[in-house]
Amino acid sequence: MEKTSVLVLIAEDEAEIRSILEITFEEGGFDVVLVATGEQAIEALDAQGEALRAVVTDIKLGGAVSGWDVARHARELKADMPVVYMTGSEGKDWPSLGVPNSILISKPFAPSQVLTAVSQLLNAGAPPAD
Amino acid sequence: MEKTSVLVLIAEDEAEIRSILEITFEEGGFDVVLVATGEQAIEALDAQGEALRAVVTDIKLGGAVSGWDVARHARELKADMPVVYMTGSEGKDWPSLGVPNSILISKPFAPSQVLTAVSQLLNAGAPPAD
Amino acid sequence: MEKTSVLVLIAEDEAEIRSILEITFEEGGFDVVLVATGEQAIEALDAQGEALRAVVTDIKLGGAVSGWDVARHARELKADMPVVYMTGSEGKDWPSLGVPNSILISKPFAPSQVLTAVSQLLNAGAPPAD
Amino acid sequence: MEKTSVLVLIAEDEAEIRSILEITFEEGGFDVVLVATGEQAIEALDAQGEALRAVVTDIKLGGAVSGWDVARHARELKADMPVVYMTGSEGKDWPSLGVPNSILISKPFAPSQVLTAVSQLLNAGAPPAD
Amino acid sequence: MEKTSVLVLIAEDEAEIRSILEITFEEGGFDVVLVATGEQAIEALDAQGEALRAVVTDIKLGGAVSGWDVARHARELKADMPVVYMTGSEGKDWPSLGVPNSILISKPFAPSQVLTAVSQLLNAGAPPAD
Amino acid sequence: MEKTSVLVLIAEDEAEIRSILEITFEEGGFDVVLVATGEQAIEALDAQGEALRAVVTDIKLGGAVSGWDVARHARELKADMPVVYMTGSEGKDWPSLGVPNSILISKPFAPSQVLTAVSQLLNAGAPPAD
Numbered sequence: 001m002e003k004t005s006v007l008v009l010i011a012e013d014e015a016e017i018r019s020i021l022e023i024t025f026e027e028g029g030f031d032v033v034l035v036a037t038g039e040q041a042i043e044a045l046d047a048q049g050e051a052l053r054a055v056v057t058d059i060k061l062g063g064a065v066s067g068w069d070v071a072r073h074a075r076e077l078k079a080d081m082p083v084v085y086m087t088g089s090e091g092k093d094w095p096s097l098g099v100p101n102s103i104l105i106s107k108p109f110a111p112s113q114v115l116t117a118v119s120q121l122l123n124a125g126a127p128p129a130d
Numbered sequence: 131m132e133k134t135s136v137l138v139l140i141a142e143d144e145a146e147i148r149s150i151l152e153i154t155f156e157e158g159g160f161d162v163v164l165v166a167t168g169e170q171a172i173e174a175l176d177a178q179g180e181a182l183r184a185v186v187t188d189i190k191l192g193g194a195v196s197g198w199d200v201a202r203h204a205r206e207l208k209a210d211m212p213v214v215y216m217t218g219s220e221g222k223d224w225p226s227l228g229v230p231n232s233i234l235i236s237k238p239f240a241p242s243q244v245l246t247a248v249s250q251l252l253n254a255g256a257p258p259a260d
Numbered sequence: 261m262e263k264t265s266v267l268v269l270i271a272e273d274e275a276e277i278r279s280i281l282e283i284t285f286e287e288g289g290f291d292v293v294l295v296a297t298g299e300q301a302i303e304a305l306d307a308q309g310e311a312l313r314a315v316v317t318d319i320k321l322g323g324a325v326s327g328w329d330v331a332r333h334a335r336e337l338k339a340d341m342p343v344v345y346m347t348g349s350e351g352k353d354w355p356s357l358g359v360p361n362s363i364l365i366s367k368p369f370a371p372s373q374v375l376t377a378v379s380q381l382l383n384a385g386a387p388p389a390d
Numbered sequence: 391m392e393k394t395s396v397l398v399l400i401a402e403d404e405a406e407i408r409s410i411l412e413i414t415f416e417e418g419g420f421d422v423v424l425v426a427t428g429e430q431a432i433e434a435l436d437a438q439g440e441a442l443r444a445v446v447t448d449i450k451l452g453g454a455v456s457g458w459d460v461a462r463h464a465r466e467l468k469a470d471m472p473v474v475y476m477t478g479s480e481g482k483d484w485p486s487l488g489v490p491n492s493i494l495i496s497k498p499f500a501p502s503q504v505l506t507a508v509s510q511l512l513n514a515g516a517p518p519a520d
Numbered sequence: 521m522e523k524t525s526v527l528v529l530i531a532e533d534e535a536e537i538r539s540i541l542e543i544t545f546e547e548g549g550f551d552v553v554l555v556a557t558g559e560q561a562i563e564a565l566d567a568q569g570e571a572l573r574a575v576v577t578d579i580k581l582g583g584a585v586s587g588w589d590v591a592r593h594a595r596e597l598k599a600d601m602p603v604v605y606m607t608g609s610e611g612k613d614w615p616s617l618g619v620p621n622s623i624l625i626s627k628p629f630a631p632s633q634v635l636t637a638v639s640q641l642l643n644a645g646a647p648p649a650d
Numbered sequence: 651m652e653k654t655s656v657l658v659l660i661a662e663d664e665a666e667i668r669s670i671l672e673i674t675f676e677e678g679g680f681d682v683v684l685v686a687t688g689e690q691a692i693e694a695l696d697a698q699g700e701a702l703r704a705v706v707t708d709i710k711l712g713g714a715v716s717g718w719d720v721a722r723h724a725r726e727l728k729a730d731m732p733v734v735y736m737t738g739s740e741g742k743d744w745p746s747l748g749v750p751n752s753i754l755i756s757k758p759f760a761p762s763q764v765l766t767a768v769s770q771l772l773n774a775g776a777p778p779a780d
Contacts, residue, residue: 029242101750226463231485249377356619364620419759419763502639632678632769
C-alpha cells in the first residue's frame with residue numbers, strides 16, 4: 001500500500017542501535033531514512049524535509065553537528081515536526097537545548113519506547129490545514 | 131486466555147487498509163470487528179455496544195453515514211468510548227465535527243500509530259465504577 | 261547489545277497472563293523480572309531496585325502484600341518509578357489507594373496496552389540528573 | 391493599553407450569571423461581548439469572528455440555537471477557537487455533542503473556574519502562523 | 521446567586537495561611553469550609569462529603585491525622601474529588617503517599633497558585649453522570 | 651507572611667505592560683523582579699537564580715540579548731525553571747528556539763493569562779528532592 005508510506009529520519013552513529021531502530025520502525029509500518037552523522041541528517045532534511053514526518057536523533061553524533069542542531073533545523077523547515085532525542089549522558093542539557101514538545105529518551109532504552117514516542121507525537125499533532 | 135478478549139470496532143472502506151489494521155490489532159492482542167460502511171458500523175454498535183472497547187473509523191465511508199456519525203453514535207451508547215478517526219482529507223473538519231477526547235490520524239499513517247492511539251485512550255480511561 | 265537492557269518488574273499471580281506479558285515485553289525489547297506474589301515483588305525491588313526501570317503489578321496477588329503495597333514500596337525506593345496496575349475488579353480503589361502518575365489497566369486487556377503504558381510513563385520521565 | 395484587548399464571547403441567558411462573568415473577565419483583563427441567545431451568538435461570531443479569541447457558552451440558551459451549535463459554528467470560522475461550555479444538566483451529552491479540546495464546566499461553578507479555563511485553552515494554543 | 525455556591529474544604533493548621541486562602545478563594549467565587557486539624561477535616565468530609573467539590577490540605581496538621589489521610593478519606597467518599605496538597609517539606613513523600621491526579625504545591629506559594637490548581641482539577645473532571 | 655514570598659522575574663521592555671504585569675502578579679500573591687532588558691534579566695538570574703521561582707520574558711527586548719537567551723540561561727541555572735514567553739510576532743520561532751515545557755503567549759493578551767500560565771507550570775513541577 002504505497003499510500004501508507006510514513007518516512008522517519010533516524011540519526012544515530014552506533015551501527016548496532018541504528019539497525020535495531022530500523023527493524024523496529026519497519027515492523028511498526030514506518031519507512032526509515034537512516035543516517036550516521038549530523039551533517040547527513042541536515043542534508044536529508046534539506047533534500048526531503050516535506051516528506052519526512054518525524055525525526056529521531058542521537059545527541060552526540062561524532063561530528064560538529066549535534067542532535068540539538070538537527071532538531072532545530074528540522075523545526076525551522078517544519079514547525080510541527082515530531083522530535084525524539086536519544087541520549088546516554090546529555091539529558092541534563094535537554095531543558096535548555098531541547099525544542100518544545102519533544103521527547104527525550106535515555107539510553108539504554110527498549111526499541112518499543114522510541115516507536116511509542118514517535119506515534120504519540122504524531123497522534124498529538126494538529127489536523128492537516130487545507 | 132478467553133478473559134483477555136478486548137474488542138475493537140474498525141470501520142474502513144478500503145479493503146487493503148482494513149486488512150493491515152486487522153493484522154496490526156491482532157498482533158497487539160486485540161480482537162477486531164471489521165466493517166466496511168458506516169451503516170454496518172452503526173449496526174455493530176447496536177448489536178454489541180457494551181462489548182466494544184474502542185472505535186477506529188475512517189471518515190469517508192462510501193455511504194450516507196460518515197465516521198463523524200459513527201463516533202457520535204458510539205458515544206451516545208457509551209460516554210467514555212475511545213474514538214480514533216482516520217482520514218485523508220477531512221481533518222480540517224475535526225475541530226467542529228469530532229467528539230471530545232478523540233484522536234485524529236492523517237493518512238498515510240503507519241499501523242502502529244493507530245494501535246498506540248487506541249492503547250493511549252484505553253489507558254487514560256477512568257477506572258471501572260463499581 | 262548489552263547496553264539496551266531495560267528491566268521491568270512484572271508481578272502477576274496468574275501464570276498464563278504472566279507468560280503473555282513476558283513475551284510481549286521481550287518482543288518490545290525489554291528484559292523482565294517475573295514474580296508471582298507481592299512478597300517476591302518486594303524482595304525483587306529490594307535486591308535490584310536501582311536496576312529496575314518500571315513496575316507492572318496485578319493488584320490481588322494471592323498473599324498479604326497487594327499491588328498497592330508493591331507500588332508504594334517501589335516509589336519509596338525510587339520516587340519517579342513508572343507504575344502500571346492491572347486489575348479485574350479493584351479499579352474502584354485506585355483513586356484512594358493508587359500512587360500519583362500511575363496508570364490503571366482493567367482486565368481484560370490487550371498485551372500491547374501494557375507495553376504502551378510502560379513506554380508512555382518512561383518517555384514522560386525527567387531527564388537523568390547528572 | 392489598547393493593544394491588550396482580548397475579546398471573549400460570552401453567551402448566557404441568565405442575566406445574573408452573565409453579569410458575574412462580565413465582571414470576572416474584565417477584572418482578569420479581558421474584553422467581553424455579552425449575548426443572551428444562541429442566535430445573537432451566531433451573529434456576533436459572523437460579525438467579528440476573527441477578533442474573538444475565545445467562546446464561553448451556556449448550553450441551553452432559550453431558543454432553537456444551543457450552545458453545541460454556537461461552538462460548532464465558532465470552530466468552522468476558526469479551527470482553533472478555545473471553547474468553554476457551562477451547563478446545569480446537559481453535561482451527559484458533552485461526549486457526543488461537544489467539540490474536541492473543549493472544557494465543560496458544571497453549574498454551579500465559581501467564576502474563577504471559567505477564567506482559568508479560558509486562560510488554559512489560550513495558553514495551550516499554537517503560536518501564530520506567519 | 522445561591523446556585524453558584526461551590527464548597528471547598530481547606531485544612532491548614534497555620535492561622536495566617538488559612539486566612540489568606542480563605543480570602544483568595546472567596547475572591548475567586550468559592551465558598552470555603554476552614555478547618556485546622558486532620559480530625560476536623562475528616563468530620564467535615566463525613567458531614568458534608570457530597571456538597572464538597574474540592575479538598576485543599578496541608579500535609580502536617582499537628583495531630584495524628586495527616587493530609588495524606590484526609591485526601592484518602594475524601595477519595596473513598598467521592599472517587600473523583602479534586603485534591604491539592606500544600607507542604608513545606610513532605611513533598612518527597614508525595615510519589616508514594618499521594619493519591620492519583622492530585623497536585624502538590626510546595627511552600628512558600630502564592631495564593632493564586634492554589635486557586636488555579638483547584639480550578640484546573642475541577643475543569644478536567646468528567647461531566648456529571650445522569 | 652514572609653514565608654510565602656514567591657519571586658518571579660519579569661523581563662519586558664514596554665513600561666506599560668511591565669506595570670500591568672507587576673500589578674497582576676502582586677495581586678496574585680507573587681513578588682516580582684522587574685527588568686527592561688535581556689542584559690538585566692541575565693544579571694538578575696545570576697544574582698538571585700536560586701531564589702527565582704519562574705521567568706516571564708518578552709522575546710524582543712531591545713538589546714542583543716533576546717528572551718530566547720534569557721530562558722536558556724535560566725534553565726542552565728535551574729533545569730526545571732518555569733518559562734513563559736510573551737511575543738507580538740516571534741511566535742513562529744518558538745518551535746525551534748523555545749525551551750521544552752515552556753508556554754508562549756501571543757500579544758495582545760489578558761494579564762490573567764500570564765498569571766495562570768505561571769501557576770500551571772509551578773503546579774506541574776516535581777516535588778522538592780530531599
